[in-house]
Amino acid sequence: MLDWTIVVPAFLTAAVEWVEAFTIVLAVSLSIGWRAAAGAALTALAALAAMTAATGGVLGLGLEIRWLQLAIGVFLLLFGVRWLAKAVARGAGLKALHDEAREFAEARTALARGDWMASWLIAFKGVLLEGLEVWLVVAAFGLHGRAWASSTAGASAALLIVVAAGLMVRAPLQRVPENAIKFAVGAMITAFGSFWTLEAVGGAAAWPWGDWSLLGLAAFYAVGGLALVVLLRQRSTAGEVR
């Protein structure tokens, strides 16, 4: 039975990363052909699958849950705070929105200078690095209630949908509302990170409402993030006027 509270955030996080990875693979495919680019992407995906399986094995060794929570909580904080801050900065107009078309053009320019192997490596590294964040989230959500099937299903479904959509349009997937997804996922992941780190350090009693505190935290970061967007936008506009 899938846990949809895990499937949804894993799906959304993975979708954003797979869209970025697809843009790189698409650019590489125009340089060295679909087969080679797909081969590089599949090699990277195999490495990520091996990492996910190995992580599952380590978590199954019976290590004390507190230390796992602390380690994964710290990574979720690092990841969530980064995403939330980036989404806030983009929402407030302090940073340009992520543009898949521009990423695609830049990748094509870089590829024009390289050889076959360099192009293959760009596709491999692109999928591996984007996939690392997916791996982190799959591992983290998998830890929550041992929901490995749910987190893997969310990330895998996102991969299939992005690849299918990409093959249909055969162009960078520009219509994905990346910043909105990044904002929502950033708030959720930061909530999980804060919850787990404090629970690991202070024990289960640290959160007054137990697991329900997670919902409160996600809402706090979402509302606080939106307030920051408004505040920072006003400040940047005031700065421009001055």
Place this chain on the structure above:
Amino acid sequence: MSAFLKTLFGDAGTVAVVAIVMAAEVLLVATDQAASAALAVPSLVLAGTAWLAKR
């Protein structure tokens, strides 16, 4: 290798924010202020987010 590390940990600013949050958690729990940590930690995280977004 640097791209790998940056993907996992983010930049120095992100690491600093999370380090401060973790230090605050440990300090509050060690001084028997765990109840206030549940309020202080989210506020600190949001303040760190604001700082990172403004940079």
